[in-house]
Amino acid sequence: MSGRTVTSLTNPTVKAVRALHQRKTRDETGLFVAEGLKNVTEGVETGHAPEILLYGRDAADHPLLQAAAQATHEAGGEVIEVTAEILAKVSRRDNPQAVVGVFPQVFTPLTALQPRLAKAWVALHRVRDPGNLGTIIRTADAAGCGGVVLVGECCDPYSVEAVRATMGSIFAVPIARAGEAEFAAWRRDWPGSVVGTLLSAEVDHRSADYVHPALILMGNEQQGLPPDMAGLCDVNVKIPMRGRADSLNLSVATGVMIYAAS
Template sequence: MSAGANRRQVTGFSNPTVKFIRSLREKKHRKREGKFLAEGLRLLTDARECGHVPEILVMAEGRDPHPLVDALVDAVDAKGGEIIETSGDILAKITGKDNPQAVAGVFAEFDTSLESLDRSKARIWLVAQALRDPGNLGTMLRTGDAVGAGGLILLDDCADPFSVEAVRASMGAVFTQRVVQARWEEFVPWLREGEGQLVAASLREAVPYRGAPYAAPCFVMVGNESQGLPEAYETECDLRVTMPMRGRADSLNAAVAAAVLAYEVLDSLEG
């Protein structure tokens, strides 16, 4: 196939491809199609550099030339994907942003099965139970990338990791981190089949988080933003740690707590 063979211009809001891409902003359509939407040159460049190339690349007409855009176009062409040029207004309609970035892409969702995860690939893994805020989910993915974690395991009914909001909040980490979705009753037997220390912040028979006996692979778990972890989940943990609260607040934001713990684990395992 020659370069540019899959390129076309779209000028109407009612175009079927525009409607399809826009529909990916809703979870039911993402699940049905097995696709998700990502936007912005930096994010799509991170995806390309990690080996993820969009099936459909949408670009605004009249954009300034940029070598990273050219690299994306070449990568999509090489994979036989589709490249669409359209107006800024239509791109805004697709992304839902008044000031959309110059590019957006449609990607195939990843394998999120627990069975596909290789715990030996990293010394730290993040785990979130019933996390509801896509911003927190994206932040945890960024934290995982920053500490060299293998990925994020989402337990029970969490926010969709492939929502536009979560993907945006991840700042590209959705492409560098493994994302797994499972139920608690699936996760525990899987964890106990091999090596793995389950750690959570808790007040139940907890030790100070600094200097605690962390061991790799370490699975750092946080709970729901308002309810925290169920008691049975905390009881199952191999290690429960506590972080000091010096002011009136009685807890940290879930994603912040995960970051604090993850860096302490990193320091401990590298020490």
Template sequence: MTKTKATLTRIADSSRRDTVSLFDLLAQREARDRTHFFRIEGLRLFVKAMECGAEIQSAIVSASHSDTPAAQRALRYLQDHRIPTTHVSDECLARITQTEDPQGFAAIVRQRWESLADITPSADLCWVACESVRSPGNLGTIIRTGDSVGAGGVILLGKSTDPYAPLTVRASMGSIFAQRFIRSTFQNFATWKQQAGAHLIGTSPQGAYDYREVLYQRPTVLFMGSERKGLWPIHQSLCDELVRIPMAGSADSLNLAVAAGIMLFEIFRQNHPAPADLLRSG
């Protein structure tokens, strides 16, 4: 091996180690907050990132990657956009990922954050504000459900979990790339709510109205509390309407993501009436 070739090999090896090390570190929130990157695992998420125009910083591809049309499309995308790509063994990819079958693809992607000033709430069906949501799975499911009804995104208040945590990203099933994210203090959120004229709907077992009784008109913001405590009195006082979801069994509460899903699809239903040919007469 010539001296030049040996030098290039060392540089390539160093770059590969740096990419794999960074990917590994991004499992930790401290590293994500410091670098403003996050990690994705699996071909499906990679394709979704491509389709949504996410800023892919670098990719990791294993030797026996999937040979499907989607995989070939992903490889062409990497080449056409000149995205740095690190090739690793299947064993290496399995070691650094948490997905059962990443199909040979993983990547480092730049996070996208916006401010409350960037939001025009009337431009979307609704937005979701979450106070101190702790479960990555719940947050990821809310993101996915919000995307499915055409919500604009999620406003995170208090000590909420990171939307770019690996478990949240996986639970979102790719909707992480289609939704917008804002971090805010409650005080700034309250000021923005008044200035934007947003119709703030909170949920509580003590809500004055059944959630089906309320008219949801733009601009609507759905306000969900934490898993254990719900909305505190100070949060409830900011709401224009406080609604309850009726229950008939012995359970005294609903999972946060389930409650958010019920609310989001009621907002969707009211704004997207069923076609006349789907309605049946009694």
């Protein structure tokens, strides 16, 4: 497998990849880090070639790595063999993955989404936790949702933590971003139901009349849906709590709603 070998932690490429843990650097470069051969392979198989591919010697002979390296070369990217120490520094983990890819971020314009291509879609208002966001993207992929719309100031779907939680689905699910006013204007032409979740709602999530395509609008972890966002919904529903807990984790609640609506 052709490519160069790097052993120094001060190598400029290594430092550039490490810097992608910072949102400012990701925003400036439009790049992100995907760790692990599974994630990198998901990217390659969905048509996303790495700009930089780092790998440890132990992974060199794996056919999936060789396919990723070929895709990287064909796209004009760099393939670099690195030490375990470099992989640990790049991933900031004691037990790093043997393969790390650097990919371009992809955001789909809100106006380019085609609602009728899927039964269910997800919109998240000011989601704060990257683990929740990544898990929701993975669940949306598993359930065949059309995409995920991030409304207002949300955490970064291309942070290392969010990408880890997607388990490769970051490459498969269209992601759009919108301010509150832009989302409200776009929502007016939504051809199906817009459904929110509220603790104060009276309609059970299992008995709501979902008109496909259903757009599931979820609030953030601390405050849920604020009144202006709840007001954009055709119906607000509740997921019943049967124990002492008064609410579900956001990613779990979104998963429940995705399958109820689809």
